[in-house]
Amino acid sequence: MVVHFHAERALSPIDDANLWVVVDSQFRLHPEGCTFLAGLRALGRSSNTERAYAGRVALFLTWCDGGGLDWRRVGMLDLARFLRWLVSEPLPPRGKTPAEPRFRSKKTANAVVTAVCEFFRFAAREGWVDPSIIARLSEPKYLGWLPPGFDTGEDGQFRQVKAKMIKFEVGEDPIEILRPEDADRLIKVALHARDRFLIALLSCTGIRIGEALGLRREDMHFLADSKMLGCHISGPHIHVRRRPDNANGALAKSRFSRSIPVLENVVGLYADYQYERDAVPEAAACDMVFVNLFHAPLGSPLRYWTVKELFDRLARETEQTARPHMLRHGAATAWIRSGVPQDVVQELMGHVSPASLAPYLHPTDEEKREAVMRVAERGRR
Known part of the structure; x- marks a missing residue:
């Protein structure tokens, strides 16, 4: 039987503060997952960040149990399989009316794996997992192209960054605005x-x-x-x-x-x-x-x-x-x-x-069209 984990909002027994926990279908706390979330609170992370990480860690723990894996023994190939599963597994349907299946985007899958990697880094510091996996989660990368305003340091030392090893390559989505x-x-x-x-x-x-x-x-x-x-x-x-x-x-x-x-x-x-x-x-x-x-x-x-x-x-x-x-x-x-x-x-x-x-700083579609029309109008004159 697969154990399903999920995130739940709870009240602290110490000061009645709101917090998030990871529980199974019997509402039993997952000790390591809850300790990780407590660590986020100690670092001053917002409640929204804690909520998002709780749900993502719960999803990963459920996937591990469904595949008969001990999350403490998960390797890089397992994390790669988890990433592919995230975009291939249909999301739960909304409402009672049957509809077309929905799937996670690659960007959402990357965000889930990022949270899981943070969970592993915390687990390694606590001695729950083999620390060697942490070194394999990222690799050095030299920034040939720099975003606007990026400070490379006096000797260019900040051009060397750590890049994620397990992720989908996705384009940058345009921001959504309310004018x-x-x-x-x-x-x-x-x-x-x-x-x-x-x-x-x-x-x-x-x-x-x-x-x-x-x-x-x-x-x-x-x-x-x-x-x-x-x-x-x-x-x-x-x-x-x-x-x-x-x-x-x-x-x-x-x-x-x-x-x-x-x-x-x-x-x-x-x-x-x-x-x-x-x-x-x-x-x-x-x-x-x-x-x-x-x-x-x-x-x-x-x-x-x-x-x-x-x-x-x-x-x-x-x-x-x-x-x-x-x-x-x-x-x-x-x-x-x-x-x-x-x-x-x-x-x-x-x-x-x-x-x-x-x-x-990126131009909008309206601004690009206005630029083309402005030049065309100048040519007609």
Whole structure:
């Protein structure tokens, strides 16, 4: 009988914090998998990263058990077979209505194997697997082509990197964005002031959803002059800070705090949200900006899966793909297309390296067509 493992959300017996675990079909904890996830938390990884890694490790453990393999004895050929299995095995069907089988993309398969390799590296440090397998997971690679902004070091020592040995070669997919006009459509169909403010804030500032859900009320400096708050930054703005103790598990990815200006319409939507929030007495004691106002537990910090359900509903009503991160991509793209210097965009986005801006520097299909038409028009003249 094959043992099926899966990821489950749990509460810490120590402080009731949310965490992720790997369990089998009898809800018995997988000791090594759970210890690995605890290691991710200790490193300050976000709850979303922990959730993704939990599901990927559980998938790998299930595959091993189905093939009669001890995961501690898995070799490179086994990992290569697992990679091929990921794209050839149909995904579970959605709903009760039969439909065409769905398969994982090669990019998704690569992400799963990356998580499994991290699990093996952790297991090697703990003495659970043969350390020799770690040396075979990657190989040295010399970077002949450098992405924009890549620092090679004074002597070019950073041109030598470690490349994954087991992966599919895939092309870079274009980023998906929600433009300001797309964000406006989402705002129009949103039912609550809180949700309208969240959409506008993400679109205006380009912050990550984890950064938004981690905002405290003290971070909202929406006065023309914030000196009375002990802040010397002029104009309405927000402060994005990394706080690992957020009750909802929200975590700012960047370890460096930054401030981001906001527009007047965002300030107005925040005022509407405060009026809506004040009608829920349970929300008064919470210092988080985004809280539950419409379902239990009232007044508790808003969590990622609630936001996901919101965006799924908004996507259906507007008949467009909509995810929080697409608003971040849209903000960065709009800044660059408007001629904002790249170092300013890098600071606004909270990127450590200028190379992270590379996805936003590629021209769009509309821009390429406009360039061709512009030259053709000049020739006709």
